Amino acid sequence: MPHTCSIGNNLEAAGLCNSPGAPDNEALGLVVAVMAEKCLGMHSRWADYLGFLPKIISTLPIYWTSQELQPLRHTALVEKLAGKWEVLGCHIEAPTQVEEQYKTVVLPFMEHHHVAGFPSEAKARYQLYLWATAIVCSYSFSLGEDSFQAMVPVWDMLNHVTGKCNVRLHHSAKRRTLQMIATRPIKLGQEIINNYGPLSDSELLRRFGFVESEPNPNNGCEIPYAMLMAKCQEHLQPVQPQQSSSGAAQANANANKDLTYRKTDFMREHDLIPSSGWFTADILGQPQCEMIEVVRILLLPESEFEAFKKQVDRWRCPLTRPLTQLASISHQVSHVIHQVASERLAGLSELSPVRDGVPQNFRQTAAQSVLKTERHALLGLLLWLDKHDSTSLINCSKKVWVHIR
Numbered sequence: 001m002p003h004t005c006s007i008g009n010n011l012e013a014a015g016l017c018n019s020p021g022a023p024d025n026e027a028l029g030l031v032v033a034v035m036a037e038k039c040l041g042m043h044s045r046w047a048d049y050l051g052f053l054p055k056i057i058s059t060l061p062i063y064w065t066s067q068e069l070q071p072l073r074h075t076a077l078v079e080k081l082a083g084k085w086e087v088l089g090c091h092i093e094a095p096t097q098v099e100e101q102y103k104t105v106v107l108p109f110m111e112h113h114h115v116a117g118f119p120s121e122a123k124a125r126y127q128l129y130l131w132a133t134a135i136v137c138s139y140s141f142s143l144g145e146d147s148f149q150a151m152v153p154v155w156d157m158l159n160h161v162t163g164k165c166n167v168r169l170h171h172s173a174k175r176r177t178l179q180m181i182a183t184r185p186i187k188l189g190q191e192i193i194n195n196y197g198p199l200s201d202s203e204l205l206r207r208f209g210f211v212e213s214e215p216n217p218n219n220g221c222e223i224p225y226a227m228l229m230a231k232c233q234e235h236l237q238p239v240q241p242q243q244s245s246s247g248a249a250q251a252n253a254n255a256n257k258d259l260t261y262r263k264t265d266f267m268r269e270h271d272l273i274p275s276s277g278w279f280t281a282d283i284l285g286q287p288q289c290e291m292i293e294v295v296r297i298l299l300l301p302e303s304e305f306e307a308f309k310k311q312v313d314r315w316r317c318p319l320t321r322p323l324t325q326l327a328s329i330s331h332q333v334s335h336v337i338h339q340v341a342s343e344r345l346a347g348l349s350e351l352s353p354v355r356d357g358v359p360q361n362f363r364q365t366a367a368q369s370v371l372k373t374e375r376h377a378l379l380g381l382l383l384w385l386d387k388h389d390s391t392s393l394i395n396c397s398k399k400v401w402v403h404i405r
Contacts, residue, residue: 001017001151002016002018002030002032003017005033005037006037006044006045007036007113007115011029011032014029016029016109017029017030017033017148023093023142024091026142026148027136027149028094028101030140030149030151031133032106032110034132034151035106035110035118035128037050038132039115039117039119039128041117049153057209058209059205059210060095060137060206060209061078061205061209062081062095062098062130062133062134063130063134064363068364069367071352071371072367072370073348074344074349075202075348075370075374076202076221076278077205080092080096080278081096081097082096082097083096083100085224085226085227085278087224087225087277090225090273090275090276091276093276094136094137094207098133102126102129107125107129135151137208138207139156140152140156141156141169143171152178155169155194158180158194159191159194161193162198162199162216162217164193165193166183166186166192166193167182167192168180168181169181169194180194199218200220200280201366201369201373202370202374205366211369211370217283219282219373220280220281220282220373220377221374221377221378222280223278223280223340223341224279225273227340228291228294228298229264231336231340232260232295232298232336233256233260235299235332235336236256236259259305262305263300266309267294272290272294272400273294274288274290281380281384282377283377283380285379285380285382285384287381287384287396289397290400291337292333292337292393292397293397293400293401295336299333299336330390330393330394334393337381337385338386341381341385348375348378351368351371351372351375352364
């Protein structure tokens with residue numbers, strides 16, 4: 001963990017470790033810690049472990065050239081790498097905004113604290129940072145409810161295969177222990193397989209540098225909340241009567257933004273917005289029910305939203321909301337999601353034809369696989385919206401509010 005490295009006190013003072021509720025800082029702090037220990041060479045207490053780790057993880061997209069990433073432009077993978085559609089309060093798992101974080105956080109920190117052995121040449125510095133970022137993304141674990149980031153020697157050697165996991169990691173902060181516990185019988189000589197989470201090939205490639213060899217049931221497409229929010233704002237009527245002056249128009253625009261922020265806070269409070277800020281639809285196009293309900297709430301006029309909010313505050317468990325409001329705006333809900341999905345599909349590259357006798361390397365085949373999956377899922381989402389009426393949308397939204405408080 002960052003606080004156990006040679007510059008742990010400096011990292012903690014900078015808010016880059018032991019920062020409950022700040023997973024971005026924790027991950028970046030671990031990157032800096034790995035860099036600092038690598039600079040110490042054999043003087044580091046972790047020298048043997050660091051020497052065991054790969055010198056490069058070239059399959060990770062952070063190492064790809066702009067030409068190699070070109071087929072994936074406008075995909076969720078590339079947009080998450082760039083930090084596009086970022087929403088305050090949401091957290092995208094590393095790697096994201098890699099170059100920006102280096103310039104604004106890592107480089108100033110390393111120079112200010114005069115880390116021993118830190119390369120003087122700019123290219124070598126950045127390559128060290130890229131390597132540490134790749135190592136932390138591919139090998140680290142998030143521990144505890146506060147998501148403290150840590151390198152876990154030996155356990156980080158375990159591979160992930162969707163549906164084949166046979167162990168789970170148990171962390172006891174009180175006892176300061178980590179245990180890998182078998183979840184099913186494991187025969188002598190059988191591979192021990194970990195579970196990195198219910199991740200699509202797009203996320204596995206972005207975060208770990210591989211895609212599944214077998215069909216991945218977690219594949220689909222992702223829709224950013226920020227994009228849905230922007231599209232809903234285009235549909236909203238002004239919250240105040242329109243006036244001719246530019247000042248009044250600006251006041252209306254500001255009032256609409258304020259209303260959207262209040263709606264966002266409300267929906268985050270009720271766990272309607274994913275922690276990453278990205279909704280999903282499966283490979284057949286079935287969207288998350290939360291995405292439908294979020295768009296419905298974003299489209300509510302201010303008076304209806306305030307009335308709905310008060311109604312929610314009075315509910316008791318288990319609660320099921322009478323969804324009479326949704327029927328009257330179901331076309332708008334479907335229209336907004338349809339517009340966003342269509343725009344995302346239109347922005348994707350066409351699939352490259354496979355040419356006989358022309359071999360493709362891993363980066364080319366992985367990019368085409370991710371692109372094909374995203375195109376297929378977005379087309380499925382459009383078809384799903386075309387086939388389902390207001391009753392289907394109401395039934396989806398009902399599922400969001402049936403839970404125990």
